Amino acid sequence: MLTIANRTFQSRLFTGTGKFASSIEMENALLASASELVTMALKRVDVNDERDDILSHLQHPHLHLLPNTSGVRTAKEAIFAAELAREALQTNWLKLEIHPDPKYLMPDPIETLKAAEALVKKGFVVLPYCHADPVLCKRLEEVGTAAVMPLAAPIGSNKGLEAAAFLEIIIEQSNVPVVVDAGIGAPSHAAQAMEMGADAVLVNTAIAVSENPTQMACAFKLAVEAGRLAYEAKLAPKQAVAQASSPLTDFLAELGD
Template identity: 45%
Template sequence: MKPHDPLVLGGKEFQSRLIVGTGKYPTMELMQQCHEASGADMVTVAVRRMELPGTGKTLLDYIDRDRFTILPNTAGCYDADSAVLTAKLAREAGLSDFIKLEVIGDEKTLYPDTEELVKATKTLVKDGFVVMPYTSDDPIVAKKLEDAGAAAVMPLGAPIGSGLGICNPYSIRIIMETVNVPVIVDAGVGTASDAAVAMELGVEAVLMNTAIAGAQDPLAMAHAMCMAVEAGRLAAKAGRIPRKLYATASSPLEGIIGT
């Protein structure tokens, strides 16, 4: 039986610590199946890439709004003003007060423009949004985002869609020591072991899209990610043994008669 260990964001409880995306799937039906297999409670939707109403069945028709919390994101925005406008459009469309804030600074690396990101965070927080910014793995920026009112900070594990895994676990650990809001690894996960490593660092959750949608068997990978996030969380709470240079016997001889 799973322990009651909810993720709390913006005052709302989520039973899963895996957040998944909606892009890059070959079919909407497969996306639906992967969402279920992942066990996630929250799914991200790129507002600027959504279909207009009246154009037939849209992405939102394939998401059970009673089952999943929609996390609109501002993907494709390159300055604070466009990100703020996109977030407001999402709320006007009835999607959510939650927003995954992306303000991209470079088209090739998709690294964030942290100056514009902090600016947009301040504006959206004042407007009542629950802001979850995608950011670099810089502890100073993470602290500025917390001070700006972010409900969580989401440092990249590696560049978006790269599948490189957690490239700098030490920066992630420093961020966790620097801020008091939840830390969520966003971007870079390639396979289940990457998700487990992220969770074992002690982060609150992992957000991913390409690792599932781009897998050879997305449905199997979604299930694997579900188990990996749960295993990593349990391992982090259990506490690993210290690393040692030399062996330590599993069955010590001390106390055995005749020794």
């Protein structure tokens, strides 16, 4: 069972709310995924309207909201957005993401660390989205983040574990949960991250833009479970040579007599 900041999770699949064709499609997919942590951009919610369309489809006891700061470009903006989110959504959990670049949405390491440190001091449970940079992840952990969320590949690229060589080091060194985020485009990618020892994965685009989001959510649910089971049962190492097998020739010769 996964524990982050004293909250336990049965599911190691985190999801998001972006890019779905409709709120009802989103709701169905999130339920099929069995996910218990759902990230949501602050800007997508009308925080003053209790009947807000997205929020009303997220009212399930097992679904915890993880507001994110998507769209901010500096630590200062992130802190402001975080406080807004905390007040509006009544949660101190926060996915911190700061990406000044509108093309690839790559996270800013400097502003992210600065904001993380300030937000931890303000009592937030901070889960920062960051590059797959082992030293940065260590420094985020040191300022008190509840987890780290390194990217697998550029966000929305669906390319899978392009950063695998660095994720392995991050997983080895981390004392907080490692949630692989961004770029996971197929259940096989999610399974691979879990097999490597990631504590969880976050998947949004790959589910939302599928032709059948509910079925794809189910596929990711199974793949994450598969990867975790395999990690615990330990994978066999890769081998250069097959294990020798005795030829059947003698056996056949005997029988043929």
